[in-house]
Amino acid sequence: MHELKVTTERHTQLLDITSQVREAVRGSTGAAVLVYVPHTTAGLTINEHADPLVARDFEMALEQIAPDGWGWQHIEEGEENAPSHIRAALMGSQVLIPLRDGELALGTYQGIYFCEYDGPRTRKVFVTALS
């Protein structure tokens, strides 16, 4: 299992980690690659990385879908991050990408995004090949 380090700079931020994942699995002979986030206010998604505005739209949209103003119960002093948990879960804690001839079988426009909903932070991402 490979462990990547990701550093985010904003509260809500999608970060393209495609090349880091590709590097981690170089030479793998399995059937698929599991990318996994061991955090509860960050997630992963696969989507377009040709136009960086798609990532900005994801940041806006998740904040609208699970907005700050709802009557959240999870409140820790100094940590107002209740909706961050929902936003992360709507994206999901893992993505799984098939391997073809040892390469990620991503579509032409697809990239792998780390989805930060409670940054800025330094985060971990696990990458492992499945056979």
Add this chain to the structure above:
Amino acid sequence: MHELKVTTERHTQLLDITSQVREAVRGSTGAAVLVYVPHTTAGLTINEHADPLVARDFEMALEQIAPDGWGWQHIEEGEENAPSHIRAALMGSQVLIPLRDGELALGTYQGIYFCEYDGPRTRKVFVTALS
């Protein structure tokens, strides 16, 4: 493949099944564990299980994101559960967690939640190790 039984007590309820999954995979030698729900109004998510109020927030939030009042077409007599299907799908039917030294590589605050959206019911959860 292991089959767990889960019993829910409310219409919408997140239930922490981390210890049951951990028990089911004890001694497994694979690379990851697949947890799967064979139901259409229940799902799975991975999120914080330190503060139980996070689970309550998930219950509230999914009912807001896909509310009862929309013009749902799927209506069966005595079974008003159309939005339950969407809520379940937003969480997803499966989670996949890497194994490290035979243990679930969950983050410090992460737990595995069964997400009931049409309870109370007795439900099944499949657990299987992938190599």
Add this chain to the structure above:
Amino acid sequence: MHELKVTTERHTQLLDITSQVREAVRGSTGAAVLVYVPHTTAGLTINEHADPLVARDFEMALEQIAPDGWGWQHIEEGEENAPSHIRAALMGSQVLIPLRDGELALGTYQGIYFCEYDGPRTRKVFVTALS
């Protein structure tokens, strides 16, 4: 890895691909089947396919959860599909289904849906068995 072809006929459309996936994995001896969409405005979900109105509800609901009218930044001339990316990601790019005795361990009411959010188009779906 098997490659399926899917043709959609509407802008937003859930299409039941269960039998195509089942056919693709016939005789497989693995532990699970990965179904993957290499597109950024289409996704996959597992849900009820007994009543086709459930699929119609999914089409309506995702258009409400991420509506056309938000201030989307991703705009390409002639291609007003920004929310399509979010809708696809909320469903997810992959599903993973356990195999039991060589058969998909789907629940009684579960089917595998291709989720089109920017059709009509001809699309690809990858299917691969994991061991």
